[in-house]
Amino acid sequence: MTHIKIASAASRIWWGASVLSLLAVIGVLLFIFFFVVAQGVPAFRPELFTTVTNGVAGGLANAISGTLLLVVLGVALVGIVGFGTAAWTVEFASPQQRTAIRFCVDVLAGVPSIVVGYFLYVALVEDLGWGFSLIAGAFALAIIMLPYVVRAADLALSAVPRELREAAVALGSREATAFFKVALPWAAPGVLTGLLLATGIGLGETAPLIYTAGWSNYMPSLALTHSPVGYLTYVVWTFISQPFAQSHQLAYAAAALLMLFIFITNLVSRTALEAWGAQRHR
Amino acid sequence: MTTGLPYLQRRPAQFLFRYGFGAAALITALLMVLMLVFLVVFAFPAIKFNGWNILTGITWNIGNQYGSGVVTHNGVSAQPGASFGGLVFIFGTIITSALAMVLGVPISILVALALVYRIPRRIKPLANAAVELMAGVPSVVYGLWGLVVLVPWIGQRFGPFVTGHVGKLPVFGGEPGSGNGLLASGVILAIMVIPIMVATMRDVILAQSSSIFEASMALGSTSWQAVIRAVIPSVRSGMMASVLVALGRALGETMAVLMVSGAAVNQFPSNIFQAVNTIAAVIVSQLDSALTDASGMAQRSLAELAVVLFLITLIVNSIARAILHGADRVRESR
Amino acid sequence: MRKTLISGFAIGLALALTGCGGGSQSSTATSSASAPAGTAAKSKVFGASGNVHARLLETGSSLIYPLMNLWVPDYQKAHSGVQITTQSTGSGTGISQAISGVAQIGASDAYMSDSQMASQKMLNIPLAISAQQVNYNLPGLNDVHLNLSGPVLAAIYSGKILYWDDAQIKAVNKQYASKLPHKAIVPIHRSDGSGDTFIFTQYLSFSTPSWKSGPGYGTTISWPAVSNGVGAHGNPGMVQSCQNTPYCVAYIGVSFLSQTNAAHLGYAALQNRDGKFVLPTPQTISAAASALVAKTPKDQRISLIYAPGPNSYPIINYEYAIVNPAQSNAQVSAALVDFLKWTVTRGNGSQYLGQVHFLPLPSGVKSLSLAQIGQIK
Numbered sequence: 001m002t003h004i005k006i007a008s009a010a011s012r013i014w015w016g017a018s019v020l021s022l023l024a025v026i027g028v029l030l031f032i033f034f035f036v037v038a039q040g041v042p043a044f045r046p047e048l049f050t051t052v053t054n055g056v057a058g059g060l061a062n063a064i065s066g067t068l069l070l071v072v073l074g075v076a077l078v079g080i081v082g083f084g085t086a087a088w089t090v091e092f093a094s095p096q097q098r099t100a101i102r103f104c105v106d107v108l109a110g111v112p113s114i115v116v117g118y119f120l121y122v123a124l125v126e127d128l129g130w131g132f133s134l135i136a137g138a139f140a141l142a143i144i145m146l147p148y149v150v151r152a153a154d155l156a157l158s159a160v161p162r163e164l165r166e167a168a169v170a171l172g173s174r175e176a177t178a179f180f181k182v183a184l185p186w187a188a189p190g191v192l193t194g195l196l197l198a199t200g201i202g203l204g205e206t207a208p209l210i211y212t213a214g215w216s217n218y219m220p221s222l223a224l225t226h227s228p229v230g231y232l233t234y235v236v237w238t239f240i241s242q243p244f245a246q247s248h249q250l251a252y253a254a255a256a257l258l259m260l261f262i263f264i265t266n267l268v269s270r271t272a273l274e275a276w277g278a279q280r281h282r
Numbered sequence: 283m284t285t286g287l288p289y290l291q292r293r294p295a296q297f298l299f300r301y302g303f304g305a306a307a308l309i310t311a312l313l314m315v316l317m318l319v320f321l322v323v324f325a326f327p328a329i330k331f332n333g334w335n336i337l338t339g340i341t342w343n344i345g346n347q348y349g350s351g352v353v354t355h356n357g358v359s360a361q362p363g364a365s366f367g368g369l370v371f372i373f374g375t376i377i378t379s380a381l382a383m384v385l386g387v388p389i390s391i392l393v394a395l396a397l398v399y400r401i402p403r404r405i406k407p408l409a410n411a412a413v414e415l416m417a418g419v420p421s422v423v424y425g426l427w428g429l430v431v432l433v434p435w436i437g438q439r440f441g442p443f444v445t446g447h448v449g450k451l452p453v454f455g456g457e458p459g460s461g462n463g464l465l466a467s468g469v470i471l472a473i474m475v476i477p478i479m480v481a482t483m484r485d486v487i488l489a490q491s492s493s494i495f496e497a498s499m500a501l502g503s504t505s506w507q508a509v510i511r512a513v514i515p516s517v518r519s520g521m522m523a524s525v526l527v528a529l530g531r532a533l534g535e536t537m538a539v540l541m542v543s544g545a546a547v548n549q550f551p552s553n554i555f556q557a558v559n560t561i562a563a564v565i566v567s568q569l570d571s572a573l574t575d576a577s578g579m580a581q582r583s584l585a586e587l588a589v590v591l592f593l594i595t596l597i598v599n600s601i602a603r604a605i606l607h608g609a610d611r612v613r614e615s616r
Numbered sequence: 617m618r619k620t621l622i623s624g625f626a627i628g629l630a631l632a633l634t635g636c637g638g639g640s641q642s643s644t645a646t647s648s649a650s651a652p653a654g655t656a657a658k659s660k661v662f663g664a665s666g667n668v669h670a671r672l673l674e675t676g677s678s679l680i681y682p683l684m685n686l687w688v689p690d691y692q693k694a695h696s697g698v699q700i701t702t703q704s705t706g707s708g709t710g711i712s713q714a715i716s717g718v719a720q721i722g723a724s725d726a727y728m729s730d731s732q733m734a735s736q737k738m739l740n741i742p743l744a745i746s747a748q749q750v751n752y753n754l755p756g757l758n759d760v761h762l763n764l765s766g767p768v769l770a771a772i773y774s775g776k777i778l779y780w781d782d783a784q785i786k787a788v789n790k791q792y793a794s795k796l797p798h799k800a801i802v803p804i805h806r807s808d809g810s811g812d813t814f815i816f817t818q819y820l821s822f823s824t825p826s827w828k829s830g831p832g833y834g835t836t837i838s839w840p841a842v843s844n845g846v847g848a849h850g851n852p853g854m855v856q857s858c859q860n861t862p863y864c865v866a867y868i869g870v871s872f873l874s875q876t877n878a879a880h881l882g883y884a885a886l887q888n889r890d891g892k893f894v895l896p897t898p899q900t901i902s903a904a905a906s907a908l909v910a911k912t913p914k915d916q917r918i919s920l921i922y923a924p925g926p927n928s929y930p931i932i933n934y935e936y937a938i939v940n941p942a943q944s945n946a947q948v949s950a951a952l953v954d955f956l957k958w959t960v961t962r963g964n965g966s967q968y969l970g971q972v973h974f975l976p977l978p979s980g981v982k983s984l985s986l987a988q989i990g991q992i993k
Contacts, residue, residue: 011506018396022391022409025476027418032427043469055685055702084306092300093307101307103599104314109527110595111317112534112562115588118569119317122324132673132716143313150310151527155520159489176299193485197417197478204420207536207566214673214718217701228701229674236422237537240429241852243875255423262418279914348729361731434860460802460846460861496889545807545847547839555877557846567849570705571809571836573712576731 033259040252048253053217053230056239057246060254062219066229067261069134069220070213073203074141079195081142082149086191089150090157091179102154109147114144117208125212132214132228140208145198152194156187189273196269200262206233232258306401321589328582331358332366336586339367341548342564344571344580352577360579368587370550373462374558378539379532381468381554382475387525389472390479395509397484410484416477425541428470433542437461441555452553459555462544467558470538475528482527486520487513504517526599533595536562641877668699670951675703676710676723678851679746679869680935683972684723691955698951701967704850708809708835714738714938720952722938725869726835727917732943739941739988740917742934743959745905747870747896748815749883749931753858754780757795757889758882763788765887766922767825768931772865773803773820774830775842780863788887797863800844802945804857807847809835812854815921815933816867818908822922823887823930830880842847870896872971888930896929901975904928909978916984934981937975938980939993949992956989 051059089101117140124136160183168178184191213229221227232254239251328336333355345353345361352359389441393413400410441458448455494516498508543558545567550557559567565584574579674684681704688700705713707724714722715736727740749765771777777784779798787791806813817833831837839845844951848857851869858866859879868876873896876883885893894900904923914916918934937956943949964976978987 007504007507011504013509014392014506015396015400018392019400021392022396022401025389025393025408025416025480026412028473029412032419032423035427035431036423054689055681070421081306081309085310088300088303088307092304101311106310106526106530106599107318107592107596108310108314110530110534110592110599112536112565112591114536114562114565114569115534115591116317118565118585118588125718126716134321146310146313148527155485174296176296176490179299187341190485193481196414197303197481200418200420203418204422205419206422207540209561210566211569215701215703218671218699227671233420233422233537236420236426237541240426241856242704243851243852243855243872243879251426255420255426258423259415262420263415265504266415266418268428270411279286293682340841341838344834346832347834347836349832350730363838365838365841416920429785429856437860457667457800457844460857460864461953462846540849545849546845547807549841549843549845553844554842567807567847568809570709570712574708574714574732574809574835576729593972 009194011128022146036252036255036259040249040254040256043246043253044256052219053235053250054243055177055217056244057250058217060235060250060257061233062230063218063232063235063254064257066213066216066220066231067203067233067258069222070137070141070209070229070231071199073134073138074145074202075195075199077138077142078145078149078198082146082194082198083153083191084122086150086153086157087179089154089220091175105147105150105154108143109151112207113140113144114203114207114211116140117211120208121211130225132212132216132222133225134213134220134227134229135224137209137213137229140212141205144205144208145202147196148201149191152197153187153191156190156194157183159190160186192269192273196265199265203261203265204233205235210234289361301503316591318560318589318611319584321592325582325585325589327358328366328579328586330356331360331579332583332586336366336368336583336590337372338369339365340369340550341365341367341607342370342568344575345577347574347576350459358579360577361575364575364577364579366579366583368561368583370546370548370591371559371561371564371587372594373550374543374546375533375560375562375591378464378471378543378558378560379529380470381464381530383525383529384514385468385472386476386479386528389530390476390483391514391521393476393480394483394487397480399505399509413477413484417481419477420473421535421538422541424470424474425538428466428538428542432469433461433466435461436463436466436555440465445553445555454553456553457555459553459557460544461555462542463554464543464551464558465554466542467539467560468554471532472540474535474538475532478531479524479528482524483521485518486524489520490517529598530595533591533598534562535560536566539563540566561587618687620865622749637683643828661833665966667697669697670699670947672698672700672721672948672951673713674700674721674723674937675705675713675719676721676938677707677935678704679707679725679748679812679871680723680743681851682871683744683935683968683974686968687827687959691958691963695954697953698723700955704852706797706806706808706835706850707811707814709936710811711869712809716941717940717944720939720943720948721956724835724936724938726814727934727935728799728935728938733917737941739939739991741937741956741985741988742916742977742981743937743956743985744935744964744969744977745901745920745932746935747901747929747932748812748867749870749873749876749896750816750865750866750886751854751881751883752865753862753877753881754797755862758880760792761883761885762792763887763893764884766827767821769865770820770824770827772801773805773842773845774827774840775845777801778843788893791806799863802844802846802861803842803848804848804854804861804864805839806849806854806867808849809963810850811835811933812851812867812869813837813885815931818919818921819886819931825890828874853987855881860926871974873887873973886930888926888928889924890926890928892926894927894929896931896973898973898975900927900929901932902928904932904979907974909981912981912984914984914987916981916988930990932975939992953989953992956985959990960985 048059052062168182189229216228216230235254344365349362417497445458498512540563544557684702710722710724713719763764781796821828821833848854907923
């Protein structure tokens with residue numbers, strides 16, 4: 001009897017600890033978020049979005065546009081390759097090939113972002129002569145985001161119940177149709193979670209962009225090469241250590257904006273996911 | 283998964299389907315190979331020059347750029363006095379990631395369980411969103427917060443408090459340091475990897491059907507026992523996978539560590555408050571210095587360090603895989 | 617369906633961007649010949665006007681960075697067709713990116729070494745004369761100026777002196793000997809490739825034979841292991857680190873003197889070659905300059921450290937623009953030459969240099985700089 005009482009008490013204690021941990025973790029997030037926003041508030045004037053950085057002061061127009069451009073381009077590149085890789089792994093690969101690809105992806109996930117940046121610096125910026133550029137930065141982001149997209153899509157596609165696919169093929173559909181019309185919609189939420197995670201990582205990268213996109217105090221010129229691009233994470237990284245109050249405010253404002261972008265991406269994908277989920281359970 | 287009939291394979295859509303995706307997979311594999319090959323080829327002169335010193339040496343010295351003459355090992359030359367020892371960085375990488383995991387994994391499991399089993403249905407979406415949001419916070423923002431809040435707190439309050447009370451004890455005692463150091467790095471890394479682990483662990487636990495939980499309860503376990511002894515072991519591979527993703531991220535994390543680590547060179551931390559350095563952080567902080575080395579050996583040695591980091595990740599992954607594989611075999615044989 | 621739409625949009629966007637990029641791309645120069653109309657219109661909205669015909673990237677020294685940020689806006693007001701981006705990345709990066717061609721101006725407190733010059737012939741063009749102070753954070757003593765000498769600093773940074781109340785420090789500070797606390801010194805050094813490290817370690821090398829034969833000098837050196845030692849990134853990082861760490865000592869560029877004063881950090885009187893302890897003032901910097909500038913060679917690579925003279929401040933240096941004489945694009949080259957000429961003439965005015973505590977170039981050196989600028993094609 002006591003044995004059960006101890007177990008029950010332990011159970012309650014552990015569950016209490018788990019809830020406490022959750023509250024602590026969320027508490028840290030809220031702390032960071034409000035801290036950053038509060039410190040950045042003085043910088044939030046309309047000029048923040050219309051002026052460019054000027055050395056250590058000014059606005060964030062160039063950094064915001066640069067971040068958006070780099071991430072959109074990067075996600076476009078990684079979405080195609082990443083999803084395709086996962087789809088091939090789940091649909092067509094033999095068990096050995098599957099292990100091999102998953103191994104490659106694991107290894108890629110372990111590459112520090114600075115190594116990717118340095119590799120592209122030597123290959124694209126110097127050897128190919130593209131200079132600090134939008135495309136080099138986008139490539140850097142795409143390579144870094146790739147493992148996350150592949151893993152998530154892999155997990156999601158693998159989780160599709162076998163019966164669903166077999167039923168589709170038994171009813172006469174071609175494999176491609178079975179994949180796109182049956183497996184994919186089922187796996188879509190998981191794939192999107194992966195893309196979302198990757199976008200967040202892409203929004204937040206700094207080190208590789210320093211060596212590929214460089215930095216510019218001006219609006220991006222949309223040229224794919226030979227034109228450095230500014231981005232918000234650079235502002236956070238450099239301006240916080242400049243000994244000027246305006247620089248600090250800009251750094252916090254940039255950090256707050258980054259968190260806001262991530263929040264929006266999250267929100268959009270969640271509502272889309274819920275709509276999807278609701279559709280599925282009908 | 284190919285349950286299809288042979289003639290279906292010859293349709294153009296099928297062809298595109300199969301080989302289009304195959305091409306994508308090829309790109310992924312090639313990317314990894316390309317980067318690895320490039321790094322190894324680029325680092326090869328440094329490998330010859332450094333020998334075992336890259337793993338065992340403590341001193342990182344790019345040599346006297348303003349001196350004359352050269353120093354030569356194995357036919358490769360560098361600036362006089364050059365010696366590239368990476369032990370400090372290897373040690374720092376391992377110990378900061380280890381600290382992050384020690385702090386992060388238990389907390390992540392607890393949080394994931396709370397999210398799945400304890401949070402009332404109405405708050406669930408909010409709580410989930412909050413955790414996912416955390417996973418998305420950029421590392422520089424964590425580094426920013428760490429630099430401005432955590433480091434001063436450790437340096438001016440926590441550090442002196444602990445060292446004041448434990449005196450000369452190893453690990454926790456000794457000099458309180460400046461706040462930039464091992465503890466700050468470990469804590470920041472833990473904060474960064476927890477959301478990633480929680481999100482994937484939660485998904486993995488959720489995907490598990492509730493029958494295992496209910497079966498365990500029916501057999502008389504408490505809810506906690508059901509979770510710990512039945513549900514989690516049944517999703518062990520997913521949990522392991524999520525820990526591995528997090529470990530990979532921690533091993534390769536650059537910016538946040540750069541901002542709070544204290545950038546140690548040529549020395550090991552004497553306690554958790556002293557400066558450390560990780561391979562990823564040292565590549566960033568030393569890359570521009572290395573580019574001033576006219577002999578090029580400094581750059582190549584950094585590339586060699588990158589290869590070492592690759593290897594560390596590889597070894598960690600392989601060990602984890604072996605454990606998983608062994609555990610699965612034991613379970614199946616029962 | 618939705619997913620197809622989204623992916624279609626993404627692909628379309630990517631293609632559109634490629635199209636735009638292909639249209640406005642130039643050949644190999646790190647600048648555009650002319651920006652497309654869209655960009656020009658956008659520039660109008662954001663304050664600049666007219667077509668941008670040259671983009672310059674200045675990167676490097678964090679010491680000269682505050683000055684660059686005073687120069688560039690004024691220069692651009694008069695020359696709207698040139699866009700100059702400034703970056704504070706450390707002298708090491710300035711040198712290496714100027715050599716590799718991704719930056720047009722590599723700002724550096726350090727001149728290039730012979731081996732670096734051998735790998736690529738570059739121009740080391742002094743733009744101004746700057747200096748460096750040694751800051752510390754000693755609660756109670758930050759308002760006074762402690763005396764520190766090269767040998768003492770060398771001993772601190774090699775871990776031979778561990779506490780602030782060490783006999784050697786007391787020996788040069790008889791006035792404050794009793795006030796020095798028994799606390800461990802935290803020596804802060806630069807973790808990035810730094811011109812400040814270069815001039816500081818030159819001071820240590822020139823004044824202390826054991827340092828010269830040991831770590832020596834350079835933009836990056838192998839710092840001896842000191843138990844409390846910390847690395848900081850950039851001059852601003854040094855300011856921040858020292859501010860947050862009681863009992864620290866740090867070498868910081870004089871362009872950050874106002875900031876270190878605002879942060880209540882003390883700065884030391886350094887012992888010069890004649891044995892006197894001097895503070896970094898315009899007079900002492902000027903005295904050091906006048907003792908050595910006459911010796912400036914044509915390629916202008918010379919150390920101004922540890923100048924002789926009773927009033928000379930021991931750590932002063934030329935702020936160099938490291939430039940490749942062979943630029944790849946005529947418009948970039950012209951803009952570069954014009955900007956550099958402006959910096960050593962109009963830019964050397966006291967309204968700029970005064971704010972960063974720099975000194976203007978003496979006329980002889982100015983002519984040498986102009987001569988080197990003239991070599992840029």
